[in-house]
Amino acid sequence: xxxxxxxxxxxxxxxxxxxxxxxxxxxxxxxxxxxxxxxxxxxxxxxxxxxxxxxxxxxxxxxxxxxxxxxxxxxxxxxxxxxxxxxxxxxxxxxxxxxxxxxxxxxxxxxxxxxxxxxxxxxxxxxxxxxxxxxxxxxxxxxxxxxxxxxxxxxxxxxxxxxxxxxxxxxxxxxxxxxxxxxxxxxxxxxxxxxxxxxxxxxxxxxxxxxxxxxxxxxxxxxxxxxxxxxxxxxxxxxxxxxxxxxxxxxxxxxxxxxxxxxxxxxxxxxxxxxxxxxxxxxxxxxxxxxxxxxxxxxxxxx
Numbered sequence: 001x002x003x004x005x006x007x008x009x010x011x012x013x014x015x016x017x018x019x020x021x022x023x024x025x026x027x028x029x030x031x032x033x034x035x036x037x038x039x040x041x042x043x044x045x046x047x048x049x050x051x052x053x054x055x056x057x058x059x060x061x062x063x064x065x066x067x068x069x070x071x072x073x074x075x076x077x078x079x080x081x082x083x084x085x086x087x088x089x090x091x092x093x094x095x096x097x098x099x100x101x102x103x104x105x106x107x108x109x110x111x112x113x114x115x116x117x118x119x120x121x122x123x124x125x126x127x128x129x130x131x132x133x134x135x136x137x138x139x140x141x142x143x144x145x146x147x148x149x150x151x152x153x154x155x156x157x158x159x160x161x162x163x164x165x166x167x168x169x170x171x172x173x174x175x176x177x178x179x180x181x182x183x184x185x186x187x188x189x190x191x192x193x194x195x196x197x198x199x200x201x202x203x204x205x206x207x208x209x210x211x212x213x214x215x216x217x218x219x220x221x222x223x224x225x226x227x228x229x230x231x232x233x234x235x236x237x238x239x240x241x242x243x244x245x246x247x248x249x250x251x252x253x254x255x256x257x258x259x260x261x262x263x264x265x266x267x268x269x270x271x272x273x274x275x276x277x278x279x280x281x282x283x284x285x286x287x288x289x290x291x292x293x294x295x296x297x298x299x300x301x302x303x
Contacts, residue, residue, distance in 0.1 A: 042273045042276065042277070043273070043277065044059070045059065045269050045270050045273040046066055046067070046270060046273035046274040046276075046277050047061060047062060047063060047064070047066065047270075047274075048060055048061055048062055048066075048270050049062050049066075049270050050267075050268075050269035050270045052267060059270075062270070066270045066271055066273070066274035067274045067277075067278065069271060069274070070271060070274045070275045070278055071278070073275075075259060076256070076259055076275060078255075079254075079255035079256045079258070079259045080255075080256055080279070080282070082254075082255045083248075083249065083254045083255050083256045084286075086248070086254070087245060087248045087249065090187075090188065090191075090248065091241065091244050091245060091248065093188050094188055094191055094192050094195060094244050095195065095237065095240055095241060095244065097188055097189070097192055098192040098195035098196045098199055098240065099195075099199050099233065099237075101119060101192065101196050102195075102196050102199035102200040102202075102203055103199075103203065103225070103229065105119070105196070105200055106200060106203045106204065116200075119189075119192070119193060119196050120193045120196070120197060121193070191244070191247060191248075194240075194243060194247075195240040195243065195244065198236050198239060198240055198243075199233060199236055199240065201236075202232055202233050202235075202236045203229060203232070203233065205232065206228065206229065206232050210228050211224070211228070214227070214228055234297070234298045235298055237294065237298065238291060238294050238295060238298055241290065241291075241294060242287055242290075242291060245283070245286065245287055245290065246283070246287070249279075249283045256275075256279055259275065260272050260275050260276050260279070263275065
C-alpha cells in the first residue's frame with residue numbers, strides 16, 4: 001500500500017458547475033416550495049370539494065364536476081369575456097405607446113435621465129392601492145388626500161372636453177371607443193414601463209453603421225424608422241406582446257382574477273382552483289395563437 005494518497009482535484013469546468021448550482025440553489029428551493037407544490041395542490045383541489053377544519057384540509061373527489069360548475073357560472077363567463085375584450089384593445093395601445101416613448105427617450109435632450117426614470121417609476125411603485133387611486137377607485141381608501149388626487153387625475157375632464165368639441169355627436173361607436181381609451185389612459189401609461197425599457201434596449205443595439213448608411217442615402221426620419229428601427233424592434237414586439245398579455249391576464253384588477261380571489265375568500269377552493277386552471281388554459285392557448293401569427297411578420301436578422 002502506497003503511503004502517498006492521490007488527491008482528487010476538481011477541474012475548472014466542474015468548479016464552475018458547482019458554483020452555478022450553489023448560486024441557484026435558493027431559487028430552486030423557493031420554486032419547489034412556493035410554486036411547484038402549490039401548483040400541484042391547486043390542480044388536485046380543482047377535482048375535489050375542499051373543506052377546512054382546525055388543523056387540516058379535507059378533500060372529497062368530484063372529478064370534473066368543479067369544471068362543469070365553472071363553465072356554467074354566468075359571472076365567470078361574463079368576466080372572461082370582459083377581460084378578453086379589454087386585453088384585445090389595450091395590448092396594441094400599450095405596444096404602440098411604449099414604442100413611441102422608447103424612440104423619444106433615445107433622443108438626446110436635457111432631462112433625458114429624469115424622463116426615463118419617470119416612465120419606469122410605475123414598475124417600482126406599482127401597488128393595488130396606488131393603481132386604484134389613479135383610476136378613481138377609492139372605495140378601499142377613505143382618505144381625503146386620495147380623493148383629491150383621484151379627482152385631479154380623473155378622466156371626466158377629457159369627457160367634458162370631447163363634449164365641448166362636439167366629438168360625441170359624430171358617432172356613438174366612436175365616442176364609446178374614445179371614451180374607453182380616455183378612461184384607461186393612465187392604466188396604459190402605468191403598464192408600459194417594462195415594454196419601454198425593452199424597446200429602448202433594442203433601439204440602442206442598432207449599429208451606428210446603419211444610421212450612417214441611411215444618412216448617406218438621404219433617408220428621412222420616417223423612412224429611417226420603417227426601414228431600420230422597426231425591423232430591429234420587431235423581435236421585441238413579440239416579447240413585449242407576450243409580456244403585456246400575461247401582465248393583463250394576471251392583474252388582480254381584471255374581472256376574472258377578482259372573481260377567482262372572491263371565491264377563494266369564500267373558502268370555495270375547489271371551484272376557485274378549477275376556474276384558475278380553465279383561465280390558465282385559455283391564456284396559454286391565446287398566447288400560442290398570437291405568437292404563431294405575429295411571428296410570421298417579425299424580421300429576424302440573419303447571421
